[in-house]
Every structure is written in structure tokens, then in C-alpha cells.
Amino acid sequence: MGRPPCCDNGGGAGVKKGPWTPEEDIVLVSYIQQHGPGNWRSVPENTGLMRCSKSCRLRWTNYLRPGIKRGNFTPHEEGIIIHLQALLGNKWAAIASYLPQRTDNDIKNYWNTHLKKKVKRLQQQTHPADRSSFQQQTTTVDNAAAETTTSSNYYKPGSNSIDPDMQPAMAYPNTTCNAAPATMAVSTLFRSWMAKAPSPAAADYKATVAMHEFQDDRETSAAVSVISGDRSASSEMVVGRGEAGTGTTFSLLENWLLDDMAPGQAAMDGIMEFSPGCYAEPIMF
DNA sequence: AATCGCTGCAACCGCACTTAT
């Protein structure tokens, strides 16, 4: 539809751009503390900030919002990003919903500045010469992975098995096959994932706690639903997750990711292969 | 010490989607 009128069309007169000052941050934070986030248009009007509403929202969501974790990404976080980027493509918001402490902008930047290069490097190490056969190979594996997820009803628009409440989340395009970069590294990870079939026994207390925390975040729940797909299918595959009355079930992918979160597990191998020598302590939610 | 090039991150831009009228 129509473009927003104000600062977005070339910048209204007197609208400040560039880095935020600590004073501006204080004004914004104190306003949000009083009124809560949202209704961003009213923020500059009521605070006197010479910023556009969009800039205020961005500053809040990407920097000032409580609970944001800054600084280095752990190998586990890297792994999660790599996994999800392979599955979802550049759906940074969806990926960020799995890492509630990280912003989509942060993840996007980290992917563009670190992980993409890492994937590329590994790609070249694995198949320095034969790029075409490499492409074929990875496409095959990626398709297999996509098929696997599809077969567990990863994304089936119109499928009756998907809770209608979750339909909005399904607005994410089906990028499972198309948007995923065909990289050897990702394929390797997929192989390791498929080979190591989800193991209910691997259910880990910390992972469960982590998911309970995740559930506090509605966006996260929505994103979880994207990947969960068929809840009944996932509950067949997974026993023991989301107990304690939450009723939440988890998909293959979630278990895979959560298994990776469990310290000292072999599942880390795929990630460590991917980023040799950078292993640190697994993240503890 | 000066400069150059590179890297990483914060912020901007513009399109798309959702909601309100």
C-alpha cells in the first residue's frame, strides 16, 4: 500500500539522522518505560525527539530493549544461526526468535560479516575446483533435508494439522528449498542431523528450561510453530519435551537444535567441523 | 607517526504486510 508519509520519504525537515546520543537514548527509554513500546509515531511527538518513528523503533528494538545480549556469538549460537539460515534463508526475524537475546539486525550483521565468509571458506576447502558438481551435490542433500522437513509437515499451507492460530506465522514464505544457500557446510550439518535422528532420551533439563523461557516470547512461539508444523507428528517423535503443563511439542529441528545446546554432546561435532578451533563453552540459557 | 585498507556494527532506506477508517 502507500508508503508512510513522514520521515520516510526522503526525511522530513528537522529530522535528525545518524548515531543516537546518550541523551536521546534516555529520553526514549524513559518514555517507553512510562507508555510501553508501540505507537511509535507518537514517540517523537511526545518526547520532542527529532527522530522519525521508525528510527525510534529501531533504536529500541535493536539496542535499548532490555534483555539484549551483546558481544561475541558463541559457537552454539553460530550453529543455530547456520542451521536456521539453511532452513529458512535470510529470515532474520524468524531466526532471531530462536535467539531471544539477539536481535535480527545483530544476527544479520553477524551472518554477513562472519558466518557467510566461514561457509564460503569451508566450501572452497571442501571442493576447491569442482563447483558445479558441488552445487549438484548440495542441492541433492538440501532437497533431501527439505523433503525430510516437509514429510514431517514442516510447512504445508492449508494443512488442517496446523493450528489456525498459528497461521499468521506461516506467512513466512516456503524458503526451505529455494532460499537456502547450497553450501557443503550446511549439507554436512544436515547429514549429521538426519543421521543422528532425534533422540527423546537426549532431552536435557537446560533445554527444557530454555524452551520454557522461549515460550514467554510470543514471537518465538509463532516461529516455533513455523517449524513445528504438524504438532501431532512432533509429539509422536518427541516425548518429554515441554512437559510441566506447557503442552508444547517440538519438531525434529527443534530437538536437533536443543540437543546441540546440551553441553558436551556429539551433535556439536557438525558445528565444530564447521568452525574448527573456535569451540568454547556451550551457551547456557 | 602517518596513511591506507579492512572489518564490524549501527543506522538508514524502501518495500511489503497488517490494521484502521
Added chain:
DNA sequence: GATAAGTGCGGTTGCAGCGAT
């Protein structure tokens, strides 16, 4: 149903900081 307003999201840019020369 059409339009406008509000918001979300992904791609891109600008710049500060840092290391190499």
C-alpha cells in the same frame, strides 16, 4: 472494497576502530 496509516523486515550504507605498511 479501497485507501491511508502504522509497523515489520531485509538489504544496504556510512563510519569508527583497528591493524598493516
